[in-house]
Amino acid sequence: MTGEPRIGDVFGELLRDALAVSTGIGPRPLAGGRLARPVIEIIERDDGLINGAPAAHYLDGPAEWQPHDHRAVDRVRGATLDVGVGAGRIALLLQEWGVPVTGLDTSPGALAVCRRRGVRDLVSGTVDEHVADGRRYDTFLLLGNNLGLIEGRERAPGFLAALAALARPGAQVIAHGSNPYGTRDPVHTGYHELNRRRGRLGGQLRLRLRYRELGTEWFDYLVCSPEELGDLVHGSPWWLADVDDRDAPYYLATLRLRAR
Amino acid sequence: MTGEPRIGDVFGELLRDALAVSTGIGPRPLAGGRLARPVIEIIERDDGLINGAPAAHYLDGPAEWQPHDHRAVDRVRGATLDVGVGAGRIALLLQEWGVPVTGLDTSPGALAVCRRRGVRDLVSGTVDEHVADGRRYDTFLLLGNNLGLIEGRERAPGFLAALAALARPGAQVIAHGSNPYGTRDPVHTGYHELNRRRGRLGGQLRLRLRYRELGTEWFDYLVCSPEELGDLVHGSPWWLADVDDRDAPYYLATLRLRAR
Numbered sequence: 001m002t003g004e005p006r007i008g009d010v011f012g013e014l015l016r017d018a019l020a021v022s023t024g025i026g027p028r029p030l031a032g033g034r035l036a037r038p039v040i041e042i043i044e045r046d047d048g049l050i051n052g053a054p055a056a057h058y059l060d061g062p063a064e065w066q067p068h069d070h071r072a073v074d075r076v077r078g079a080t081l082d083v084g085v086g087a088g089r090i091a092l093l094l095q096e097w098g099v100p101v102t103g104l105d106t107s108p109g110a111l112a113v114c115r116r117r118g119v120r121d122l123v124s125g126t127v128d129e130h131v132a133d134g135r136r137y138d139t140f141l142l143l144g145n146n147l148g149l150i151e152g153r154e155r156a157p158g159f160l161a162a163l164a165a166l167a168r169p170g171a172q173v174i175a176h177g178s179n180p181y182g183t184r185d186p187v188h189t190g191y192h193e194l195n196r197r198r199g200r201l202g203g204q205l206r207l208r209l210r211y212r213e214l215g216t217e218w219f220d221y222l223v224c225s226p227e228e229l230g231d232l233v234h235g236s237p238w239w240l241a242d243v244d245d246r247d248a249p250y251y252l253a254t255l256r257l258r259a260r
Numbered sequence: 261m262t263g264e265p266r267i268g269d270v271f272g273e274l275l276r277d278a279l280a281v282s283t284g285i286g287p288r289p290l291a292g293g294r295l296a297r298p299v300i301e302i303i304e305r306d307d308g309l310i311n312g313a314p315a316a317h318y319l320d321g322p323a324e325w326q327p328h329d330h331r332a333v334d335r336v337r338g339a340t341l342d343v344g345v346g347a348g349r350i351a352l353l354l355q356e357w358g359v360p361v362t363g364l365d366t367s368p369g370a371l372a373v374c375r376r377r378g379v380r381d382l383v384s385g386t387v388d389e390h391v392a393d394g395r396r397y398d399t400f401l402l403l404g405n406n407l408g409l410i411e412g413r414e415r416a417p418g419f420l421a422a423l424a425a426l427a428r429p430g431a432q433v434i435a436h437g438s439n440p441y442g443t444r445d446p447v448h449t450g451y452h453e454l455n456r457r458r459g460r461l462g463g464q465l466r467l468r469l470r471y472r473e474l475g476t477e478w479f480d481y482l483v484c485s486p487e488e489l490g491d492l493v494h495g496s497p498w499w500l501a502d503v504d505d506r507d508a509p510y511y512l513a514t515l516r517l518r519a520r
């Protein structure tokens with residue numbers, strides 16, 4: 001046997017169990033059928049690196065957020081699309097504030113968790129798929145490191161074009177990224193070097209997520225410097241208007257739609 | 261790239277980092293080079309199941325232990341070998357009590373952590389390798405689920421013979437196991453069935469551990485019922501004298517050395 005996972009809705013199962021653990025309601029994983037165990041998200045990188053991270057943070061209320069999350073929501077205005085809504089932590093606060101917010105996710109399980117937590121307006125799919133729905137937005141949120149969805153040089157033009165197709169005049173993107181190049185850990189610097197040799201951006205991670213018996217396909221997820229982001233945005237319908245790196249190596253990038 | 265880990269001292273690296281996180285001393289893994297992240301042990305099963313578990317429990321003091329751990333140490337008498345000493349949580353308490361305790365482990369990193377935490381008598385190796393050292397014991401501890409080291413039908417006779425070769429007359433083994441057959445989770449019942457079809461005990465797990473870029477080789481680790489344990493012990497130099505299952509599905513098995 002190879003130890004290979006079955007392809008499935010990793011993120012949805014993970015969030016469903018994390019919600020069950022946090023509320024005490026519904027079936028949840030038990031060690032030895034007896035002791036509740038924390039739900040751990042497992043992230044594999046294609047060089048063999050693996051990391052586990054407790055999933056509870058997806059359910060965090062504003063009191064537990066990082067400062068940059070607060071600064072991100074303070075920039076929101078108008079109809080807002082929360083891209084990769086996850087368990088809905090951001091959308092729930094915006095809803096409470098009366099902001100018209102739509103949660104977008106490709107994970108059916110994540111959308112089900114959002115629904116149970118009270119997020120009202122939810123759409124299943126990618127940004128590209130959502131264009132045909134005819135809805136338009138003033139703000140796009142890519143929080144929780146979701147600037148990573150830009151993937152790399154190949155995907156960036158299409159991703160940014162889809163956001164522009166969903167945008168009203170004057171729209172903005174608020175994206176949370178992490179600058180990967182501050183580390184001296186050879187596990188990471190070696191990977192950046194390997195990536196460059198194979199024609200990729202240094203922090204263009206090739207990942208898959210795993211949870212219990214399920215895994216995702218391998219996918220690209222970008223961690224890039226603000227400079228690299230500037231290059232990726234260049235020539236797109238957007239321009240990089242601001243980088244807030246007060247919580248470096250994390251940063252909030254604000255893109256603004258060019259006048260057409 | 262295949263995502264395969266490099267073979268190394270997974271358990272030692274994990275414990276070293278867990279100690280660094282708990283003490284705040286020494287280099288430790290940081291998310292984005294900034295926020296301390298909990299150390300997570302990752303356990304892969306050969307059917308593709310994967311679980312992450314926070315490693316901090318290896319450092320737990322007696323106040324945080326499960327009740328069966330307390331009942332196990334209460335049974336200790338005489339010279340004691342802590343088989344799979346880990347980060348030394350059991351050995352440290354016995355030492356404090358004045359029990360002559362020796363910690364045995366195959367992980368150099370685990371032994372280094374034990375040494376830093378104050379465990380005085382440590383031996384590197386397996387029980388088989390330790391026989392030649394000429395030391396003999398009255399009590400063998402297999403705690404933290406380490407009954408699993410008996411592996412299965414093939415390894416059990418050799419493992420029990422090695423413990424007997426290390427034993428003084430009247431010696432006992434105190435082993436912590438988990439009965440795996442109470443669950444109705446198909447992820448587990450299906451695996452038990454698969455195991456039986458391939459001629460293994462239902463709970464004979466084929467596992468590897470992973471931590472960051474490192475992995476172990478695949479190894480067998482047994483979770484068995486007390487009845488199965490009775491069968492494995494039958495015909496060995498030991499007899500199954502007691503099963504304490506007050507914390508079922510966990511249990512403490514006591515083996516006693518037969519008179520020769």
